[in-house]
Amino acid sequence: MAFFLPQQTKTAAESKQHAVPELQPWVEKYRPRTIDDISAQEHTVAVLRKALSSTNLPHMMFYGPPGTGKTSTILALSRQLFGPDNFRERVLELNASDERGISIVREKIKVFARQTPRAQKVASDGNLYPCPPYKIVILDEADSMTQDAQGALRRIMETYARITRFCLVCNYVTRIIEPLASRCSKFRFTPLDSSSTSSRLMHIATAEHVNVTPEVVATLIDSSNGDLRRSITYLQSASRLSASTTPPIPITPRDIEEIAGVVPNTVVNDFAWTLGVNIESDMQTDDVPANTKRGFDIIRQKVSSIMREGYSASQLLVQLHDKIIVHQTLPARQKAKCVIAIAEADKALCDGADEELWTLKVALQIHKALTP
The missing domain is CATH 1.10.8.60 (Helicase, Ruva Protein; domain 3)
Incomplete structure (x- = not known):
């Protein structure tokens, strides 16, 4: 009985959301309801559309960057398979980052996977759904599961494959153990164009x-x-x-x-111009006239001014990195020196170093690399 309590609570919360749709976050309000609503991911959608017509799904693994539609795709596929009435009985959705231990696999997933589903194809909305004779377990953020939990999950996938299909959703496919990954059909989700x-x-x-x-x-x-x-x-x-x-x-x-929370483009371009990166030929700054030779004092003033505005040093360096990498006229050797300086600073900032000092150090190193 304890297993069904989370499902009942979630259903009640969902009914409240449907009652007051204007209070929903837009990411939930406009989440795709069918496979055809998925943005981009043409290859994955084409394969799943054929699987939907045959109703014979394998174990699946969806991997790729966040926000590319992995969870939305499997939820939309499940709704088209089972319909609104059977969805809660046939689909178990777990976030593995919160529930990732071996006890969850043994107590919750195993109990759900071993239950034989009932056949019910006609829904209350009058539509006919395929409703194949199996259930689906969705493990979101499966790459956060422990090694022991993944090992236990492998055995459950083998034992109950006839009546239960698994879909592992993750950002990093390399964190899934090979015996588990080899049992799944892999679908890579790319960043949206x-x-x-x-x-x-x-x-x-x-x-x-x-x-x-x-x-x-x-x-x-x-x-x-x-x-x-x-x-x-x-x-x-x-x-x-x-x-x-x-x-x-x-x-x-x-x-x-x-x-x-990003640094405005004007600020990044101004900073890059101070260091000697000519983003725009006609760019000038308020602090540095076009005919002024850039030096330590000018660069220090610019770094201090940016830090006083409260911008994140890490974010500033990431955006500066992107500007330098795609620059059309900078030689590859100079780009490499700049990227090495940014990489060292990024490591130091992750370790808790002083933001202004390291930003100043990177600025001076980039200026030195770009100065003839």
Whole structure:
């Protein structure tokens, strides 16, 4: 009986969310309901569409960066297989980062996997669903499971394969033990391309009556690095910020940068120009005239000014790294020296070093590498 308590609680919470949809986070409100709603991932969607027509699913492993639709895909597939009435009886969804010990595998997963499902194809909504004679266990963030738990899971997958299918969802496929990975069909989810992300964001903005410009959408995409979930969250936060005043204020790219916690492009470009990276031929700064020779004092003033604004040193160096890597005219040797300096600083910052001192050190090393 204890096994069914979490399921009942989750169902009650879901019914409350459906009753008041405007209180839902947009990432849940606009989560794909069918396989055809999945953005991008054409290869994976094509394979799963064929599997859906045959209703013969293997054990599966979805891996790739966060926010690329892994969990949404398996949930949409499960809804199309079992329908709304059987979904809670046939699908067990666990987040392995919270419940990752061997006791969870033995007590919760094993109990669910050994139960024989009942056949019920016609749902209350009048639609006919395939409802194949097996259940699905979804293990989100399976790469957080302990080695012992993964070993125990392997045996359960073998024993109850006739009536239970498993779907492992993870970010790092190398953290799944080989005996477990070899029993699954692997599907790699790639970061979403700009066009797919842009169309999805525009669809949500239109549905929520939020006015966004193409510049705002481009900033959302750049700030999220292919993570659609993150970009939708930023859009909802910006919408709340815009609606907090009367009349509502327009959403600007700078608002998105503030919400995302990234350093504004103007600040990064200005910093890069001070170090000798010519991002734009006509760029000039307020602190450094175009004909002024850059030196220690100028660079120190610029670093101190950026640190006083409260920007994250790690985030600043990541964005500076991206600017340098894609630069069209810098020689490869100079790029390599700059990247080595940034990598050393990143390691030191992860260990708790002083942000301003290490930012200054990196700035001086990059300036030295770029100075003839």
